[in-house]
Amino acid sequence: MRDQASRLRELFATTADDKSQPTHIYAVTVASGKGGVGKTTLSVNIALVLGELGYSVLLWDADFSLANANVLLNLPPQFTVREVLEGTATVEEALLPVNERVWLLPGASGIAELAQLDGHTLASLRARLSAMEERFSLLIADGAAGIGPDVIALCQAAHELLLVTTPEPTSLTDAYGLLKALAHHGFGGRISVVVNMVNNPNEQEAGERLCWAAARFLGLRAQVVACVPTSVWVSEAVKRQVPLVQLAPSCPTARSIRQLAHLLSTRLLKSNGNGQSETDTPSFLQRLLRFLTGA
Secondary structure, eight states: OOOOHHHHHHHHHHHHHHSSSSSSSSEEEEEEESSSHHHHHHHHHHHHHHHTOOEEHHHHHHHEOOOOOOHHHOOOSSHHHHHHHHHHSHHHHHHHHHHSSSSEEEOTTTHHHHHHOOOOOOHHHHHHHHHHHHHHHHHEEEEEEEEOOHHHHHHHHHHHEEEOOOSSSSHHHHHHHHHHHHHHTTTOOOEEEEEEEEEEEEGHHHHHHHHHIIIIIIIIOOEEEEEEEOOHHHHHHHTTOOOHHSSTSSSHHHHHHHHHHHHHHHHHHHHHHSOOOOTTTTOOHHHHHHHOOOO
């Protein structure tokens, strides 16, 4: 069996020769006001579908307190972000191959010091990840739930925020709380709302009301881009540690996730055709460092 480093070099060589790949990484932060809304499940499955579409995807478990993307994928990490920051492991050693196109950078569950990253730590993270950022066409950052400074910075740094909520009032209230915090920090990026765990089409109205409130009271433009139906297959996929789009690809939930991934693919292609060179705008990691440190 090929070792992980060999597979990574092979992927990068393939990416470099693939003219269909976008030349700039498109960063998407997946966030939510509260936990338990299916944020990580969406992140993992969207990453896999985009990999199927031919993109090289870096899935970053950026929840530094309750990282669990590797659990959903049944990929026990030997190294995590913590070892990368401490210098005891390289990024290449920490990256876990999900398949030939999708790679996971696992987070560090329960690491309190990583929940509040200081400037030195972020500078170290940036230095160690910059080379990886240049090699992937799309980065999906699965952030923590809530309105912590790390979440706010991840949202500000990304090209697109996928805000995940459910139709439940508590989830909508907390989602609005995150939007309010972003507005306070002068957020001006793209906000795409995903209403998850929907039981009937009428529950899309909950997301529309959230977008209306954001525009009316916060001055933020948001759009509902997907209403993902609830399914017994979701919990079954979690139990089996097999991604939903692989376990039950024909179920309505998986089909809805695929549609969302195709939408992201369209935006990725458009961003690649905007005529900007790599030096025109700061990278995702440069923006992240700036927003976290205020530099």
